[in-house]
Amino acid sequence: MFHNLVQGLRLAFFLPASSIRFRLSPGAFWFIAALGALISLLVGLYATEPPRIFQAEGVFSETFLLASILAGSFIASKIVGDPYSQYRTPTLFLNSIIAPYVIYSVFEQEITLTYYSDYPELFWWSYYALIAWTLAIAYRAVKLSSSGATPRHLLAALVLTILTFLPAHYLYFYDFWITDYTQTMAQKPEAPTLDAERILSRQGPLLQKQLDQMQASKPGEQDMFFIGYAGWGDQQVFANEVAFAKRLFNQQYTQSGRELILVNDVNNPEGSPLATATNLETALNHMETLIQPEEDILFLFITSHGGSDHSIATQLSNLPLNDIPAEKLGKILDASPFKWKVVVVSACYSGGVIPYMENEDTLIITAAKPDRTSFGCSDDAEFTYFGRAFLVESLTQNASFVAAFDQARDLVSRWEKRDGFTPSEPQIRVGEKILQQLVKWSEGRENTEIKCQTQCE
Template identity: 35%
Template sequence: MRFHLSSLAKNLLAGLRLALFLPVRASDYRVSGLDFVSLALSGFVAWVAVAAVLAGFEGEFNPSAIPIYLASISLVLGTALLVALAYGAQEKLLSLAVALSASQPWFELVVPAASGLGEVVLWILVGWTLIASVRAVAVVMGARRPQLYQGALAVGAMIAIAFFVFPETDVWLPSAAQDEEAGAGLAEERAFHLQGQLIERALAELQRGRPGVPELYFVGFAPDGSQDVFLREMRYVKRLFDERFGTAGRSIALASSRDALEEFPIGSVTNLARALHRVGEAMNTEEDALFLFLSAHGDREHRLSASQPPLELAALTPTALARILQDSGIKWRVIVVSACYSGGYVEPLRDDNTMVIAAAAPDRTSFGCEAGREFTYFGQAYFRDALAQTRSFTQAFEIAKALVAKQEAAEGLEPSRPQIWVGPGIAERLKQLGERPGQ
């Protein structure tokens, strides 16, 4: 036992040196079938341990992760076989499998901890794994060409399959108590029926516009209850507009959160459509304008995530929002979308009477949606900082854009590149709103 533990330690040390690009030789590895199995088990233990630590040890092990990990072991062995055949050195198959596996436990410590830090970090990890794997081929099999190129192609395919083909599997699942807690609020009969009253009351309390007096209406939409930052940001923005932009009595916020079931109607697409329809009825179409703020997670297909356990809520898409706005009859619109990939909302919503502001380009992530934060990066820059300096939505965007770029550069993040479209009609309408006394 002591001998095998010593071999495992030496292999892990060699794997660490390989991953950190420190000098390492083929003779530094201990090669046997048992050594390979020990490394495979070490990688699995590291995967489980990191997931459990990140979850605060709340939850339980997910047995369905075992087949995925076994498939990854088969993938390593298959790759080692292909490389050994390319080199004409089948006797080194196990040596290469050990070298490829020796760095894996270290990667298992890094990858889960770095998840959620953005797409750039993901690609850095992929590149790091690829370079380390190619280095393992060179160390064990030699650097002669074209065999090394063939080996690099094989390990590149291995890594692509591992990262992008194998299904994402959570090795540590939330406990049943956590799941019940997440959905307990709405599952209570009182909260369930109260939701119907909240939306009806909010719609009924929207005041009608005054003829001859251009006014601003506010609608906030935070449909993702999985993290509290969206709710906190929504609360602040609604209060800001009620107090600074005079929307009190003409504002409504929709938010999904178990902490706000008695405060706001749920942020569902259906409720959003009802709210915008009611605003369209209440406002003077030719005089009044809408400020619509949306804050949530976004994906590459430009869908805004919606979560309110135990309900299954539909995600909001740019085309769905465009249709809802068209049906509402609202003419003058300012729309701010704070989400990853939110630039995908600009093109479907732009027209002469609309301003669209997005926290990120269509192919970029935005930042700051971690649990416990008061604002997303863009929300903080635009609503808290920029609108404290100016009442102009366009000037505030330029200020916020610079603030976000500065923060992202300081943290080494890929620029999110916030976007804006300003139709000529809405620009003139907002000037009239800004000139109102008391606004």
């Protein structure tokens, strides 16, 4: 068995190799298959940050990969016209791809992830390099395993490589290990105790002050009003996202005086009105005096933790705050003076809010499916995965909310695959009428910008 590994290394590093030097038998095949699974387990242990949870489902991923390689070898044998190569190729191929896999995993962990913020293209460069290396190995393995013309060997190697990599792009492959984020949260130091009576008693005047500073819209001009809601105040990441979103909308999407933020922030508990259902209802009711209900658009951005019951977590140290159930959030929005609404909910299980607010007048975007968690809400994170993808990477470059979502969904998928997370699968529901209004609003913004530029010259 050790002899096969040595020959596999020679084949992988393009040294002279011969099929007769491989010792081929059913035992040799199952040995290298088991060794490959063990190496995957150890590499996953190395790449996953503690505390870790073992996932037995990783066995299914390894089994499916093995089945794909066997299927690829069978098809390759048909292409080259050598039926016996279907038994030789898998053993040669498996012994040869261990080294590239280990090298790629170490490079990804030590280089790609370390320098990802400066060189995000490293992720794809290294991945494409792995595919190219695997294709070269597949070609050598097929050529050593069978007779026939070189063009057939190339085609057979291409099929084997495609079947090795393609399933991972369409199916979720479980890793053997994931980080136990629930244990990480339990180990967090407790938030400082706040003066609950003082903070809660000041909510009315603080919220009213913010509302009084908002500007009314002009009849005949379609305007957008932004409300940011950062529900979980014991972690800074949610307040960061709302602050960034407010700046972004002020610069690109709304006129000054059309933004309001409700923020729970243990580091600045009295800096903004609290993110609570009561304050959200009060703010929306007040806006009835500022807006043209049939024209203006509400953009509500909610970021927080989310529960498996699809509620929006609302937390600020020791303050007695209530989570917002999905049904209640839907009722608050139904009762609001805005006919046209864009609602973005960045939280775990946030897809569960969709049934409570879905209609033809509303665009709904969520960070995850109803049964999936989202990622990136750690204490040291500046933004969540979805917040960074949607706000920072997409909305800053694209005025279309739908196009920005499409780009953000792709980015989140790449990052989750890179980090070995279960896909969150962000969701979108686009009402037919709100889409027409957003097109109209976008055209109005462009005309306003042109008019301003002409008058300023």
